[in-house]
Amino acid sequence: MIERFGLHESTFDPLWYTHWALAATLVLPILAGLLGARCAPRRLFPVALACLPILLAGALLVFDYQQAGLLRWQWQVAGVEISLRFNGLSGLMLMITQWVGAAAALYTPGHLRITHPGKRARWLWPLMGVLISSLSLIWLAADLLTLYAALELMGLAAVGMLLLSGKPAALKAGIRYLLLALVGSLAYLLGVALLLGYWGALGLQALAEVVEPGPVTWVAAALIGAGLALKAALFPLHGWLTPVHENAWTPVSALHAALVIKASLFILLMLWSILLPGTLLAPRFVAWLGMLAIVWGGLIAWRADSLKTLVASSTVGQLGYLMVAFPLLLGPSITPLAEALAWEGFWLHLMGHSLAKAAMFMAAGNLIIATGESSLRGLSGTSRRLPLSLLIFGIAAVTLMGLPPSAGFTAKWLLLQALVISQQWVAVAALLAGTLLTAAYVFRVFRYSFDETAPRHQYQPLAPGMDIIALCLALAAFALGLLAHLPLALIQGGGV
Structure with missing residues (x-):
């Protein structure tokens, strides 16, 4: 399992230009953010110009990995060894981060121009840059200290x-x-601290070589799991999530739901694969919580009166699909086929959810800005004036519901196959129930939007590009189901 995360020795050293690509990936977002705070861009072109070298640096790292295999870097800083590695999974998460981050950055000038938040809005740019850089560092970090520093910076x-x-x-x-x-x-x-004091290893690869099952390892895994579950808003530690999204600006909600909570989940799965390999109890406990999350999140979203509450609550249920896969990824291997299907379905669902949820928050934000209403009833009649925003919401919802040919359908199909092979029938029922609940709360939005008896309201026109950017994300999530073989080829084997 740990080999899939790139925690093994590399065959080739990174090429000279790869070092520059790594530096650009980690530093350029912060520099671009500081420049944004200084210049406060009001148009798309300068933002696109700043995003281009960051995207190219990420693509260059992926290209070098495909040519040379696993890439590793190590430095000694004040007697502490800092380790980074880049494999297929790192590349996949880095590309999702950069593309969703670029979409949020391109969406931001129009959003700020309409909402007029004042001078404090300029600080959104450097904070966004720090967020993207810290996320990128999380995908690459190969030691506990770097993971902690990046996690705190992101938070x-x-x-x-x-x-x-x-x-x-x-x-x-x-x-x-x-x-x-x-x-x-x-x-x-x-x-x-428990792991370092008992095993004396900060590097993930070194820790994997020396760690053994026992009370210290189990307590450390429980502490790490509880802390990361709280940060990832995993059920039942999700109570802070909805208030955060109800009061956040739209690009902030898009970044948070698509990327921030996924980072803690990524770290949790990686560290438990080291500390709890082949353990049944802890992954099975997470899976049962995931089944409850699917149903609970769907019911809360179905009963929500606010559009943002609906979208935020659906995140709880969608994370449940990922939690259900934990026994297949960490527990005793039933069959190699079930484990491989679960591995592919897990990451494909995570990618599809990231793209679709960012698009859905942007579409919801556009509807709220244009109507001045945040409640579902306030959307009455919007089908006449805001058809594109509703179309984007619907395309993103197709992925969340798991309808073909979206990424959600392909990911759930892979997960269902793995669950059927391993005969986890309760989990299969939970996934099917989650699909029906997702359809129920999505159609509630359209029920109000297509209410033709509603009076005509005054609508705030949207800035150019706000709908188009969200549409690109929604279509990307939709197309990912048809092109799933491309990202799955990148993560198969994890760079072994």
């Missing part, structure tokens, strides 16, 4: 982006989010 940037709106409700939700994130960080750090 602080996410909290800062939320507080920028300045609304009392946002401040309350932001402080609550910060306190819970710090509690999660403390639990994670205590687990790391």
Whole structure:
């Protein structure tokens, strides 16, 4: 399992231009963010110009990996060894991060131009840059210290982006989010301290070679798991998630739902594959919580009165699909086929959800801005004036429902195959129930939107590109199901 995360020796050293691509990937987002704070771009072109070298650097790293295999870097800083590695999974997560980040950055000028948030809005750019850089570092980190530093940097940037709106409700939700994130960080750090004190290894590969089952390992895994589950808003530790999205700016919600919570889940799966290989109890417990999350998140979204609450609550249910796969990825191997199907379905669902959820939040934000209403009833009659925003919402919903030929369908098909092979029938029923609940709350949105008896309201025109950017993300999630062989080929074998 750990080989799939690139935690093994590399055959070739990175080429000279790969070092520059790595530096650009980690540093350019911050520099572009600082430049944005200085210039406060109001058009798409300068933002696209700043995103282009970042995207090219990421593509160059993927190209070098395809040519040379696993890439590794190691440095000694103040007596501490810092390790990075780049394999197929790292490349996949890096590309999703950069493309969703670029879409959020391109969406931001139009959003700020309409909402007029004041001078504090300029700080969104450097915080966004820090967020993208810290996420990129998480996908590449191969030691516990770098993972912790990147995780904290990402969390602080996410909290800062939320507080920028300045609304009392946002401040309350932001402080609550910060306190819970710090509690999660403390639990994670205590687990790391136990591992370091007992096994004396910070590097993930070195830790995998020396760690053995026992009370210390189990307690450390429990602390790390609880802290990361809190940060990832995994059921039932998701109570902070909806208030955060209800009060955040649209690009902040898009980035947070698509990327931020996925980083903690990524770290959790990677560290448990080292600490709890072949263990049944902990992964099975997570899977049962995932089944509850699918049903609970769907029911809350179905009963929601606010559009943002609906979209945020659906995230809880969608994360449940990923939690259900934990026994197949970490538990005793039933068949190699079931494990391989679960591995591919897990990451394909994560990618599809990232693209679709970012598109859905942007579409929801466009509907709220244009109508001035945040409730579902306030959407009445929008089909006449905002058909494109509703179309984007619907295309993104196709992925979340798992209808063909979207990424959601392909991912759920892979997961269902793995669950059937392993005879986990309750999980199969939960996945099918989740699909029906997703359809139920999505059609509630369209039921109000197509209410032709509603009076005609005054609509705020959207800035150019706001719908087009969201549409590109929704179509990418849709097309990913047809082109699933491309990302799956990148992660098969994990770079072995």
